[in-house]
Amino acid sequence: MKKIKWISRICLFVLLSGIVVLTGIYVYAFFSPKLELKNMGKIFIYDHEDNLIYQGSGSNDWVNLEDISPYLIEAVISVEDKNFYKHHGFDFLRIGKAFLSNIQNNTRIGASTISQQYVKNLFLTFDQTWARKIEEAFLTVELEVHYSKDEILEGYLNTINYGEGNYGIEDASHYYFNKSSKDLTLEEAIMLAGIPKAPSNYNPVSDYEACIERALVVASTMVNNGYITEEEYNNLFKEEISIYAKREQNNSQTILYYQDAVLQELAEIKSIPTSLIDSGGLKIYTTFDMDAQKIMEENILKYMGNQEELQVASVMVEPTSGGVLALTGGLNYAKSQYNRATQSKRQVGSTMKPFLYYAALENGLISSSTFKSEKTTFYFANDQAYSPNNYNNIYANEDITMAAAIAFSDNVYAVKTHLFLGPEVLVDTAHLAGIKEDLEANPSLALGTEELNMMDFATGYTTLANGGDQKDLFLITRVEDLNGNVLYKHKDKHNVVLNSNSVYILNEMLTSTTNSAFSSYTTPTALSLASKMSRKYALKTGTTNTDSWVAGYNPNLLMMVWVGNDDAYEIDSTASYYSKSIWIDTMEEYLKDVEPTWYEKPPNIIGLIRNGITGLEDSNGTNSTVFYYVKGTEVPYTAVNKEQ
Secondary structure: HHHHHHHHHHHHHHHHHHHHHHHHHHHEEEEEEOOOOOOOEEEEEEOOOOEEEEEEOOOOOOOOHOOOOHHHHHHHHHHHHHOOOOOOOOOOHHHHHHHHHHHHHEEEEOOOHHHHHHOOOOOOOOOOHHHHHHHHHOOOOOOOOHHHHHHHHHHHHHHHHOOOOOOOHHHHHHHHHHOOOOOOHHHHHHHHHHHHOOOHHHHHOHHHHHHHHHHHHHHHHHHHHOOOOOOHHHHOOOOOOOOOOHHHOOOOHHHHHHHHHHHHHHHHHOOOOOOOOHHHOOEEEOOOOOOHHHHHHHHHHHHHHOOEEEEEEEEEOOOOOEEEEEOOOOOOOOOOOOOOOOOOOEEOOHHHHHHHHHHHHOOOOOOOEEEEEEEOOOOOOOOOOOOOOHHOOOOOOEEEEEHHHHHHHOOOHHHHHHHHHOHHHHHHHHHHHHHOOOOOOOOOOHOOOOOOOHHHHHHHHHHOOOOOEOOOOEEEEEEOOOOOOOEEEOOOOEEEEEOOHHHHHHHHHHHHHOHHOOOOOOOOHHHHHHHHOOOOOEEEEEEOOOOOEEEEEEEOEEEEEEEEOOOOOOOHHHHHHHHHHHHHHHHHHHHOOOOOOOOOOOOOOEEEEOOOOOOOOOOOOOOOOEEEEEEOOOOHHHHHHHOO
């Protein structure tokens, strides 16, 4: 008996304490400054000429609750929060039921109210730490004490994510159905009401069937809550619903990949408040170039528009600043929001070799240094062996120069160079150039067997394209609040990490991939592009069984293209054709009105005409080309060896 009384007293104390604390929170929230709903969550993104390209979470098309279809309102309340008009921000009974269900069934059923979801969507990141949860809970209370239920619901419907870059019900209605939200039919309303649960999966552009399945779930909750009848439910979707899926401006298949990358970078800037409530909204100015994006997209669709299996990622960078002009993470954002430029890692193949050959130039080798290109097995301790193969098993079976090895992408030459230097040298060089990935110093690293992210990899290439001056890639130039106060400004840095002499020689050698003077027992890997070139480019291709890369640049522009399968299936030669064609056509079109330029030759660099394959003096032969050296190093490496 005493035990029961003791437990009862404890329970009563806990209950009363909870009531006191909760009352105190609501009182404190009541006297806190009122949140401005129509300003909360506004994000505006501008291009490099300060033109507005994106507007999310707080559209100018704010629509009053009475001007929204009753079907939509009823659908949202039914599926998201049926007790919305009865609770004070938290549905404690629903929370309790969800908690018990999660324990019993080992599930993760949520119980957030519309008010809680509204607040959650006003944060730049979705980290669910205890501190974040407490902050969200307190803001939910603030919302409830300062605004009526209708005002909260209106704000929620005007800011929620409806997929395809649409924030707010009015934007979504116009985009998907070409009509105002007040004119939505029951079927259209339940389709839209189902999207916020998973905007990338349940919108009718990405997956029409999944959208309809989700809409029927919404409709069933409306039946259960008395908003529609069983007969109305049974008559739904007898005919396919027409989807408009167009917007007046920036109707691009790939631009949203860039916008996602901007928001990802924004979330990583520590000086920006993580809550849009604190900043009142943001104006984000970027390096985005609409012309670059359109040209890149047009060429991707030109060559890959009918593809069912292959995917693409590409980035265009201004080398002198590191600013990202254009970016795509896939063929079509509507079909796949996975950003392969910022999120995936793939084997880079022979596009890793420029960093190897820079290291070689820095460690005593020269552009005409030779190794024998032949079928080779390398033996290591513990009976380990490694036998790299050239493409199609084509070998010179004689000595070839470093420049020729680049032109042909000779794997045996690369591994010999790699082991001659020591595998750690390539790791250090890649990191020095700005690549952050933790690379393993193994014999195959020179052939690009490590997986890299495109943006990380492009950072290293930007260092080569910028003469050795390392620039971190960036998309955001500055961020302001809605009053014009600058919250962040990108700071340019000069961090010369590579020897300008060696970079110049390397960049010259990378032109050999399109130079017919290197045609011999095989042809340069990108010779087919030479006829399309109006100017000089440093270029390297890379091919694995599953990936095709092209990375090339001049002083004005760097562009990197990847083509492959998401599931790492083997590719054929068409993938290489696509990546090369996209690269050359985009570079040429974007630079067509730009005066052709090349890197200024350092004063202590000299050029000598030699045979591209052997490196020997050859002023009149078909393989004659210019080799570059630091003055005093022009004696071929093989000759030095013979003298010793």
